[in-house]
Amino acid sequence: MDNSIVKVSHLSHRYSRDWAIRDINLEISQLGVLGLLGSNGAGKSTTMNILCGVLSQTEGTVQIDGIDIRKHPEEAKMRIGFLPQNAPLHLDLTVGEYLTYCAYLRNIDRRQVKAAVASAMDKCGVAHFRTRLIKNLSGGYRQRVGIAQSIIHRPKLVVLDEPTNGLDPNQILEVRKLIKEIAAERAVIFSSHILSEVQATCDDVRMIEGGRMVFADTMKAFNNYILPNSLRVYMHNPPSMERMAAIPGITSVELLNDGGFRMHFDTTSLVSSTIIQLAVDDNWQLTEIMLEKSSLDEIFAQLSNKTS
């Protein structure tokens, strides 16, 4: 039996002539946080809007808990909570009033509204602000209220669009913690264009670039994939480029504008200790050696090339 919480198959969408997303496949059948990573314009919002039933796809299918969102939108949407990038808050309502309003919008039985509001407020740590106007809350607490509205109807899937954007470092840590707590009971999809945000929060990662899925695996596999594979090396008495290129594990060497060298290595070898040892033995007068981290743009480029 298919027990997927979300199943997206061959999803493609075009707004006009060009495809915004093409052949996106995604399946979630367990709790936890899945990160949707991609640069601006990659296709994250298009994918999430289709997933939440806000946009109707050109091709492909989306099933939420086995229900086709196009054929049975109301039933499918009952199982989804959504926090868009700009949280749909009513600033002149109190936290309690706003969440009560959301509970009614979500068609929660009148007799259960009070309990549903209390439970969402407790879960998101905003119960003590029940009577405070939303406009008088800090950014972090507003975001908590936004998350509370997304879980008020106890959905199986929660979709959060860049939920930590614009928060200060402490608020980011608190919201990340809350997201992980929420994900203990339901599947969460979390989109971001910030790699470290996804690394800190997600169990699995899907990367979209140019409308195509370029990576789909666990966060651990992703972190292994993006291990550095180049070193920057500075020496007062460098050997020839040929000598450097002949170091076991080094695949190529470039001369940098600042007089240093970039040495590419195959990721399996422990080449830095070899370089240090050779520098001592042959008096290269090593002054600096550092691993270069790939930027997100470079990772996107690497992954895109790999899949094209």
Ligand SMILES: Nc1ncnc2c1ncn2[C@@H]1O[C@H](COP(=O)(O)OP(=O)(O)OP(=O)(O)O)[C@@H](O)[C@H]1O
């Ligand atoms: N309403 C629209 N009409 C036409 N083109 C659109 C529309 N919305 C998005 N696009 C295009 O579709 C592509 C994917 O955009 P989308 O908003 O899904 O990307 P994104 O990854 O969410 O980016 P961002 O982080 O900037 O929101 C882009 O080329 C964008 O210009």
